[in-house]
Amino acid sequence: MRDTVTVILAGGKGSRLEPLTRDRAKPAVPFGGLYRIVDFVLSNCLNSGMRKILLLTQYKAQSLDRHINLAWRNYFCRELGEFIDVVPPQQRFDDSWYQGTADAVYQNIYAIEREEPRDVVILGGDHIYKMNYGPMVEFHRKMDADITIGALRVSRDEAKEFGVIQADLDHRIVGFEEKPSEPKTTPDDPDVALASMGIYVFNARFLYECLCDDATYEDSDHDFGKNIIPAAIKTNRVFAFPFLDENRKRDAYWRDVGTIDAYFEATMDLIDVDPQLNLYDAQWPIRAHQPMLPPPKFVFGSEGGPSIRRGEALDSIVCQGAIVSGGRVHRSVLGPNVRINSYASVEDCILFDEVEVGRRCRLRRVIVDKGVQIPPETEIGFDPIFDAQRGFTVTESGLVVIARGEQLVNTGETVSVVR
Structure with a gap:
């Protein structure tokens, strides 16, 4: 994984989580008492051996920046080519804020190119789940893919809130719709759809080409789900990678805690006798800032x-x-x-x-x-x-x-x- 760069998108407003996001970015919201939401994707990266990380911030980033300095800097050695860099908007090309997920990466394209990666892994910083990204990168390379998308099986009703994937038996994506009113289901189950998790692996050279082309279109939303991926499916090799859960439970665990009620329910899950999210798994630890405090x-x-x-x-x-x-x-x-x-x-x-x-x-x-x-x-x-x-x-x-x-x-x- 040393020839990959990981980009974590952590700049969303999180307006549906207000007032918890009134003074902090959504990835910096506390979760489970000890953790921040962003700790889960960062723990996934560290456990997967991914040690070149760019964390792109934008709104109310001070709390998040402070948390990264306290909790995560010591895990990376710059002398060995490892880093976790918090990157605010650079405004290299104009004076605007990030216009979409693709534009956020485009505005930091020089920082990515400088590392000369073979592949770029793009992740959201505001979901709760456990995943080893290594097998996904290996699959991406084995299939000689231009883009590989992490895919989660969800109910047909849930799929209306996701980008929905249609894939053939070889996992090649043949269709993609962003938040459709009538989601297309999988061939093996009419009640289940394949949803994009917002986890992407790009061939680095192909990513640069996509971002530079997209930046020239004034009518684009500059978004991976709305623009980059639908266009690539028509002409390039785009594949779906089924979510492999490291949570070691019967059902796969992935949560978007985007609303107050969803956040509350996900937190309450943790106090069950047998919680759906296993925080006590030494094989896949979730790391966080451990302040020097006395015991309860x-x-x-x-x-x-x-x-x-x-x-x-x-x-x-x-x-x-x-x-x-x-x-x-x-x-x-x-x-x-x-x-x-x-x-x-x-x-x-x-x-x-x-x-x-x-x-x-x-x-x-x-x-x-x-x-x-x-x-x-x-x-x-x-x-x-x-x-x-x-x-x-x-x-x-x-x-x-x-x-x-x-x-x-x-x-x-x-x-x-x-x-």
Whole structure:
């Protein structure tokens, strides 16, 4: 894999994940307490032996840049030709931001060419999955392909949100539609379609030609799925590579956590007795920044009386530095340095770093962003209409999100958001 360069597209706004993306790029959003979303694709790269990585950023990239410096720089040795470089928009050709996925790569074409790769692997930085990219590169070369696309089997209804592939028995792609209203299914199952995962392997020389040609078309969206791939299928060798899951579970695991509800559901999957995503697999480790913090602590355990004061967490993930001080946590994820105070109840919640929950609070189905303090005796998540009236972000499913920087103030009658 030393003759490949990996380009990770990490510049999307993530507008459907607001307010979690109000101050950070989508790949920098925390996931599973300890991780960031981008840690999964970066762990895949490292585990696959891919050590020449360009991470293309754009919107609100400071948090992501800081995370890469803290968590990932030490894994790469520049003297051995290894690197992970965070690359903001270069604006080499004009003063515009990236116009699409293909334009993002085009604006950084010199950085790729400088490494003289045989192939270029292009990945999205905002999906949760485990995959070894090595077999895909080998397949690409074996088939003498110009482009190889990672393909995932999904239901016909799910396929409406993807680029849909039609491939022959030799895996050569003969048709491609971006988010079709009527997806074409696979020959072996009328209820299943083949979806593009946004994972591409390009012959490097062919990629340069495609990008330079596309840049001359003013009416192009400069997007791989909308422009580059449909055009290449007509004249070049484009193949589909079936997703090989390294998660070692019965069903393949791949998640696009693009909405608040999808993000919440994927996180809640982690606390199942037998979670769909295996974070404890030493053969395919997911790496992250490990801050120097003390272990989690659970204090107080009195029994009886009108109220029980007990620090406990059941069916939950609790990160280092967290203190559950006489409160009860159930089916929740607590990030580093979270504090749950006495008699508080936290159920089906996600609490980011340094959140503090005051005494006798009751939280249910709430996501609380970094550093927010919940005043004592606050109730959130039990009345969606009331929560919305108080200024909280409430999804259609009734999930409540409290954004970073929001202050919760007790007005005497209730607790409301002050921005």
